[in-house]
Amino acid sequence: MKRLNLIAAGLGWSVIERHGVKSVAGLAFEPSPSVFPAVTCVAQASIRTGLPPALHGMVANGFWFEDLRKPMFWEQSANLVKGPRVWDSRRGAGKKVGLFFLQQSLGESADAIISPAPIHKHGGGMVMSCYTKPAEAAHEIERLRGRFPLWRYWGPLASPKVGRVCTDWFESMLDIADVDEAWLYLPTLDYAAQKYGPGSPRDEAAFAELCRQLERIAGICERRGASLSVTGDYAITPVSAPPARPNVTLRREGLFRTRTIAGMAYPDFYQSGAFAMCDHEVCIVCGERRDEAVKLLLATGEYDLPGAEADGLDGILLAKPGGWCEYKWWTDRREAPDYASHVDIHNKPGFDPTELFFFGRGTVRGTHGRSCLVARAGA
Numbered sequence: 001m002k003r004l005n006l007i008a009a010g011l012g013w014s015v016i017e018r019h020g021v022k023s024v025a026g027l028a029f030e031p032s033p034s035v036f037p038a039v040t041c042v043a044q045a046s047i048r049t050g051l052p053p054a055l056h057g058m059v060a061n062g063f064w065f066e067d068l069r070k071p072m073f074w075e076q077s078a079n080l081v082k083g084p085r086v087w088d089s090r091r092g093a094g095k096k097v098g099l100f101f102l103q104q105s106l107g108e109s110a111d112a113i114i115s116p117a118p119i120h121k122h123g124g125g126m127v128m129s130c131y132t133k134p135a136e137a138a139h140e141i142e143r144l145r146g147r148f149p150l151w152r153y154w155g156p157l158a159s160p161k162v163g164r165v166c167t168d169w170f171e172s173m174l175d176i177a178d179v180d181e182a183w184l185y186l187p188t189l190d191y192a193a194q195k196y197g198p199g200s201p202r203d204e205a206a207f208a209e210l211c212r213q214l215e216r217i218a219g220i221c222e223r224r225g226a227s228l229s230v231t232g233d234y235a236i237t238p239v240s241a242p243p244a245r246p247n248v249t250l251r252r253e254g255l256f257r258t259r260t261i262a263g264m265a266y267p268d269f270y271q272s273g274a275f276a277m278c279d280h281e282v283c284i285v286c287g288e289r290r291d292e293a294v295k296l297l298l299a300t301g302e303y304d305l306p307g308a309e310a311d312g313l314d315g316i317l318l319a320k321p322g323g324w325c326e327y328k329w330w331t332d333r334r335e336a337p338d339y340a341s342h343v344d345i346h347n348k349p350g351f352d353p354t355e356l357f358f359f360g361r362g363t364v365r366g367t368h369g370r371s372c373l374v375a376r377a378g379a
Helices: 013-019 040-049 088-092 137-145 162-176 190-196 201-224 246-252 290-299
Strands: 002-008 030-033 062-065 070-073 097-100 112-116 130-133 181-186 226-232 258-261 264-267 275-279 282-286 316-319 373-377
Touching: 002 040, 002 201, 013 373, 062 275, 097 162, 112 162, 130 137, 137 162, 162 181, 162 201, 181 201, 190 201, 201 226, 246 275, 246 290, 282 290, 290 316
Parallel strands: 002 181, 002 226, 097 112, 097 181
Antiparallel strands: 030 373, 062 070, 112 130, 226 373, 258 264, 275 282, 282 316
């Protein structure tokens, strides 16, 4: 029997309760505990390994690389996720596995892969592209479906309808490289809930769009004789307070250092004793003076310790409920680095949800990261 495992971003149990719809596309949903930190890369790594973050090593959407003395976000090598894969036994028995739009999937032990991979041009802008395995599949799918609209996948033009495009590419890849077990990620619910808030009209429309996408995917599975399971990765909660700015505090106290270039303050990680790597509600304090920095931040009253849920993980703090952690270290806009007001997920040393607004000018209305209940259905 073939099977599809679908990961739906932002499908918390609170979404199902709010709509009073316990069944979608023939799938009966039930609550299930999330992993902590409840963010994309951590959740996906735990789902594909069956391990907690302390063992698979993915503790946020980014890493602090001590040897390089820098944080790096949204790197895509599968080697970043340690441990066995839950599909190893099936693949060892000769079954084929496909990964579609999962993070850290490049170089993975899979037979078919689709991952957004734009080419950034030296003069600015980018060439829209997806990495595929087999490589020639990208050209064939683009011929049938057109180029993947990455501007709809993240940024101020992101749209819940991009899930339709993900499904188009997924279905076309199945015709090229049929697999026995597939893993598909849909970001459909992510944008509206963060940008406009959970329960907003835009968020309600995004849920209706996800239901339509699930109906279509259930039909694809039925035609191919495949079972379907769906799980959320985190629940998005309303933002009701200004963001916490741990790096502003660490810089003021001399633990985080910067260097000024053309009037702009860039990080000097080589001389910094501590830095807070921010990711939604979570910040991970890094550096040889980490313990001192954690005590300093806790003394401000803006943060909580996660407690037992962070078993085996060090230096993690949570913004107080209703807030989130912003990576910025400046308070004067004139000091902002050149990448601050742009969509630049790889250069920014922290996750920046304000990229959902043009020039980063907007108010984030939804966030995630705390342990929560997610919705799960199927085998």
